[in-house]
Amino acid sequence: MRALGQTLGVGGDSSPLDLVCASASMRTGALLEQALPEPVRERLEGLAATLPDLFGTLDPTCLDRIAERLGGEPGDATFTEILLLSDKSLHVIQPFAGQPGVALVAECPASTSIGLVLSAIRSRVMDSEGR
Amino acid sequence: MSVERESSRMLPSIPAGPGLISAVLRLLAFVDDLPKGATGVLRFGESGVILLESRKICWAVARCMRLRLTDILRNQSTPPLPREAVEEIYRRCKIDGMPIGEALVLSGLVTEAGLRVALFKHNGEAIAHLAGTGLSPDAFVTHGRTGYDPKFSFSPCEVLAMLGSLDDPARALAAQIELTNTLVPDSFGVAFVRGNSVSGALLIAVDRGCDLPVGDLVEVCNWVAGLFDVAHTFDPEASLVRATWGGHLALVSWRAKEIVYVGLCASRAAAARLVSRLETSAKSSGVIAAAARYGGPA
Numbered sequence: 001m002r003a004l005g006q007t008l009g010v011g012g013d014s015s016p017l018d019l020v021c022a023s024a025s026m027r028t029g030a031l032l033e034q035a036l037p038e039p040v041r042e043r044l045e046g047l048a049a050t051l052p053d054l055f056g057t058l059d060p061t062c063l064d065r066i067a068e069r070l071g072g073e074p075g076d077a078t079f080t081e082i083l084l085l086s087d088k089s090l091h092v093i094q095p096f097a098g099q100p101g102v103a104l105v106a107e108c109p110a111s112t113s114i115g116l117v118l119s120a121i122r123s124r125v126m127d128s129e130g131r
Numbered sequence: 132m133s134v135e136r137e138s139s140r141m142l143p144s145i146p147a148g149p150g151l152i153s154a155v156l157r158l159l160a161f162v163d164d165l166p167k168g169a170t171g172v173l174r175f176g177e178s179g180v181i182l183l184e185s186r187k188i189c190w191a192v193a194r195c196m197r198l199r200l201t202d203i204l205r206n207q208s209t210p211p212l213p214r215e216a217v218e219e220i221y222r223r224c225k226i227d228g229m230p231i232g233e234a235l236v237l238s239g240l241v242t243e244a245g246l247r248v249a250l251f252k253h254n255g256e257a258i259a260h261l262a263g264t265g266l267s268p269d270a271f272v273t274h275g276r277t278g279y280d281p282k283f284s285f286s287p288c289e290v291l292a293m294l295g296s297l298d299d300p301a302r303a304l305a306a307q308i309e310l311t312n313t314l315v316p317d318s319f320g321v322a323f324v325r326g327n328s329v330s331g332a333l334l335i336a337v338d339r340g341c342d343l344p345v346g347d348l349v350e351v352c353n354w355v356a357g358l359f360d361v362a363h364t365f366d367p368e369a370s371l372v373r374a375t376w377g378g379h380l381a382l383v384s385w386r387a388k389e390i391v392y393v394g395l396c397a398s399r400a401a402a403a404r405l406v407s408r409l410e411t412s413a414k415s416s417g418v419i420a421a422a423a424r425y426g427g428p429a
Contacts, residue, residue, distance in 0.1 A: 045365075054361065062347045062351065066347060072397070076378065081374070082374045083371075084362050084366065084372050086367075086371075088368055091365075
């Protein structure tokens with residue numbers, strides 16, 4: 001299992017993605033890795049701090065009812081991925097399926113291909129969970 | 132453009148203040164709580180009634196209303212429809228039991244779109260008045276069928292958005308057009324602003340496919356508003372959000388100026404199409420250019 005807090009490249013691609021990621025507590029909003037390089041910490045701290053506001057503030061029964069109206073199955077009323085985009089950055093939050101209360105937070109420049117970023121993040125989450 | 136100018140028609144006798152919106156929200160939540168196919172009359176003692184068909188509002192009347200539907204219909208035309216012609220149709224309707232609005236459409240005096248606007252206005256005003264009385268419904272009497280055409284009925288969230296639109300009808304119309312032009316099949320949506328008149332989200336437009344309970348809709352909008360608020364702390368320019376849940380469902384939200392839009396998508400494909408459509412409108416509506424890059428595996 002690799003350390004999370006590093007700049008990622010994608011196999012075969014000589015240019016790095018400039019994607020930084022780390023695990024964070026969804027309850028406290030704190031980054032969970034002590035040894036993060038300072039530049040990585042700076043890029044992710046703000047995003048991680050929002051986790052308690054993003055998760056647990058929306059009534060799960062409300063999401064369930066919406067799922068029902070959309071033809072989905074009720075019972076899985078937690079966001080599994082949140083993306084935030086601006087002209088400057090792409091931020092991604094992906095809760096770990098195997099570690100309740102912990103999410104991967106990631107950030108990269110907006111010029112990066114989103115598909116590539118999501119693939120890299122999902123691969124990193126699976127890697128971190130030993131899947 | 133098929134968008135009816137429902138939002139642009141003012142209801143001058145209704146002040147859309149915070150108290151009124153809260154009271155309307157409570158009343159409409161009561162309608163939402165009725166069984167799915169609820170058809171019948173919701174009675175408010177001597178103060179008025181709301182007629183429902185399949186939990187949609189097809190007629191509402193409050194005792195203290197100033198305008199009658201026929202007045203609204205007559206004054207929607209320039210010059211106003213001749214009173215005698217309208218009254219003749221009204222008399223016939225009293226005999227054969229046909230709803231007056233539909234008889235006017237059949238007569239050619241009023242278009243379907245015009246009737247829908249007039250009914251929206253009339254029912255909205257009635258509901259605002261009923262909510263303003265502070266009374267709760269005292270009975271719901273089930274009917275087999277009310278006889279109203281579903282084309283001329285309104286979901287509770289449409290009524291809520293119509294009342295929210297009164298703050299700024301032009302803004303609400305722009306939001307309605309944006310929703311109509313942007314939403315894709317398998318999605319429905321809503322537009323809201325952070326109003327001065329209410330705490331939290333003020334719904335100003337919904338597309339006609341949206342039939343979520345008003346309480347859930349407001350809750351989701353408040354969550355999205357909070358999301359943009361907290362995102363502001365680390366990326367003030369964040370303008371597009373996609374959140375997925377339940378395996379294939381997605382919420383896509385974007386903002387343009389002061390208006391925030393929320394699209395709820397029944398599939399990942401619908402979410403991808405919705406964001407892709409934002410690409411087209413990015414240049415003209417002010418949605419961030421980042422939306423234009425969206426693509427790839429989702």
